[in-house]
Amino acid sequence: MIAFGAQRSTNAVAFLREHRLAVMRTGGAMLVLIGLALITGLWGVWTQTLQSLIGGFVTVV
Numbered sequence: 781m782i783a784f785g786a787q788r789s790t791n792a793v794a795f796l797r798e799h800r801l802a803v804m805r806t807g808g809a810m811l812v813l814i815g816l817a818l819i820t821g822l823w824g825v826w827t828q829t830l831q832s833l834i835g836g837f838v839t840v841v
Contacts, residue, residue, distance in 0.1 A: 796803060817823040 814823065817826065
């Protein structure tokens, strides 16, 4: 079971290494979009919408 998990994590790391440029560009684009949302005020609207959707959530513990 541990060997399966180790192989799976090795494959995941290999995938990320192979596609690191795409990962970096995607992360950069997401940061730009979040920045634009903060500047325009859309971030606040979005978070308020999410708070109304999950406002009644209570943790088990």
